[in-house]
Amino acid sequence: MNSNQAVSERRKPSQDPMTQTTIEVLLDASERLSAAGRHLDGAVAAEKALATPGIIPVQQAHAREMLALHRLRLGDYQASVQNGLLALEYSTASGDLLQQSKVHCTLALAYTDTGLTEQALSHAVPALEAARACGSQLAEFWALTRASTVHGAMGDSVRGVELGRQALALSRTLGDTEARFVAVNNLADSCLEAARAQRENDCDPSQALQEGLALTREAVAMAHARGHSFFETIALTNLVSILIELNEHDEAREKARRCKDLARVNGFRTLEVNVDAQLAEVVRAEGNLDEATAMMDAQLADPSIDEDPQLQIRLHQALYEMHKQRGRFAEALHHFEKLHGLTLKRTTQTAGLQSQLLINTLEVEQARHEAERSQLETEVQRVRAEELDDQAHTDPLTRLPNRRALDRELPLLMDRARDLSQPLCAAMIDFDNFKLVNDEYGHAIGDLVLSTMAEMLRAVTRESDLAVRVGGEEFLLVFGNTELDQAVLACDRLLASVRDYTWGVVAVGLTCTVSVGLAALQPAERVSHWLERADVALYGAKHRGRDQIVTADA
Incomplete structure (x- = not known):
């Protein structure tokens, strides 16, 4: 028999202290109940936490993690897998490797118990990878x-x-007595299964049995020293099974009786019934078939085994073989038919459960895919909206903001400047004799000139500035947090850049200059008046001979 454990997890705090305290208390209780083996009560606590209004995603994931484990122990594999997959979805998205490892472990067991070993392996492998990635040896x-x-x-x-x-080697470094017991006991169980497989294949099982015997004795001693009756009972059942395989009948009987006493005193009814079956197996192994038959018939008559189909199958199998060996073929046929019916029923139930588990798995995955698709569609719509907005506010030729963008952005710049008492200056910039460029070199060259000017503006524009193509060959450059004398220097550099640019690479013999009208924003001045003053100053620069800056009067 294998042993199991629930491992706790830290959770993030939320903003609603009273609600979050209630949820945290329920989740902590669910974990304590799991450690105590009270899985029905633990599931109730987790479900209450999950149903509490205000629960945050990290707590939902923890509640589902606990529900997956509790439902597994209660044999409700559908609920276990469903909650496990939902918890795993969150922990994967959040990058919580520890929780991923724990949930993968639970799902691996759920799928193993229902015979879906490929699915179980698909969770066992990532459980180990996540555990190693997060650095948790436990x-x-x-x-x-x-x-x-x-x-x-x-x-x-x-x-x-x-x-x-x-696992056993790792457990010796942890200082965790429960992990150490589980490692020893589970390895002993694995050795027993290996020995049985070797015997079926006509191989010598003695080495595996001797290793299992040493491990089960160690497990029994560890559990007894801790005073842990449940662990001791589990270890003793494994020890009895190995002793039977080794034909150590006297000791097997002695340990079985001790195991039965422990199970009876502590109320481990399922284990007590299984020990009775082991005692019958000891008698059978000694060759006392009639006594063994009577013991197994008595067990089959006990109503308490009605909920244990696996034990019923074992008993009918053994009785079929013993009656056949004794030549009692009618009785053998009776048990064979019972065995066949139970096996068929179990196979049908298992197949139905497997199908439902796979359906549940697909439903959870489909829901996740639908959510991802919805998120993707939302993102596509957002990007498309941004693209449309960008197109509406961007000049297609120069890729500078256009007049519509100016109407949106300039008031924000002005509000910020006034709130922070910072100066603003506006520079109206216009190419000199641009019509001659288009007439002499063509509109394609004219477009290249405008695009080149846009690159020059980007080069001198800071995050606090705004460069806009307002139409034709005219641009506006707004200097944020800039005094008029500073703006004049910046525009001087811009004029020199345009004048000195190697326009010959654009078209042979081409030269270009620009004129600038500059105006500083006055207190309480309207936008239209401010830009009109800059525009008037621009025409002043044109009338004075072009390729120069004129500042507007206040």
């Missing part, structure tokens, strides 16, 4: 343990034992 231990279980269920007992040994 998480790595549990991932190794789960991987060992999965490989054993897949019939790869060699790999199962190998992984179990790795």
